[in-house]
Amino acid sequence: MCQMDGRSGRLKEVEVIRFVIGGIHQGKRAFACRQFPAFCEQMESQMAEPGKEKLDVSDFLDGKLVSWEEFVHGRYTCNLHQMIRRRLEAGERAAELEAGMARDLIQACPDRILITDEIGYGIVPIDPFEREYRELTGRICCQLAAEAKEVWRVTAGIGIRIK
Numbered sequence: 001m002c003q004m005d006g007r008s009g010r011l012k013e014v015e016v017i018r019f020v021i022g023g024i025h026q027g028k029r030a031f032a033c034r035q036f037p038a039f040c041e042q043m044e045s046q047m048a049e050p051g052k053e054k055l056d057v058s059d060f061l062d063g064k065l066v067s068w069e070e071f072v073h074g075r076y077t078c079n080l081h082q083m084i085r086r087r088l089e090a091g092e093r094a095a096e097l098e099a100g101m102a103r104d105l106i107q108a109c110p111d112r113i114l115i116t117d118e119i120g121y122g123i124v125p126i127d128p129f130e131r132e133y134r135e136l137t138g139r140i141c142c143q144l145a146a147e148a149k150e151v152w153r154v155t156a157g158i159g160i161r162i163k
Contacts, residue, residue: 017106019148020115020159021141027157028115029060029078035152035159036113060115072108080116080144081137088129094136102143114148116141 018036020028061074063083071083087097105114120138125131145151151163 016111017144017148017150018113019141019144019151020113020154021118021145021151022154023121024117026154028117028154031152031154031157031159032076032113032115063116072104075109075112077112078115080114080141081119084137084140085133088133088136094132098136098139098143102140102147105144106147114144118153 018032020032022028060076060078061071063071063077063079063081063086066074068083068087071077084097084101087101088094105112116137120134125134145163148163150161152159152161154160
């Protein structure tokens with residue numbers, strides 16, 4: 001499990017997080033199932049659904065739908081950006097989320113696949129909330145990428161390892 005490095009204030013490197021990013025509807029979940037079969041087999045053995053033969057894209061905990069408590073402990077999670085949006089909309093402060101969200105995700109379940117959409121491309125939104133949300137999501141993703149063992153960018157179902 002990761003721990004804080006007292007000298008730098010950073011989390012020590014985690015050897016197991018796989019972070020997958022890419023545009024909306026680019027096949028990130030299907031890619032993760034193909035790319036990490038050993039991890040997926042381990043997940044299958046822990047699934048509550050008896051008789052299920054393999055893990056598929058519908059088995060992800062979705063940040064748009066589940067609670068933070070479920071998401072933070074999930075080993076196979078997607079739509080991190082939506083979880084960030086939901087927490088901001090619920091009134092949580094951006095500074096507090098930036099200070100602790102990545103750390104909480106890593107510490108609660110360091111052995112995970114974490115998937116999110118890239119949302120920072122295009123025109124900068126006029127709406128202050130939308131700007132804050134995009135900027136915060138980018139900063140949290142930077143923290144996670146810095147600590148992850150592997151970072152993959154997926155376009156049209158094809159993954160390119162960037163770390």
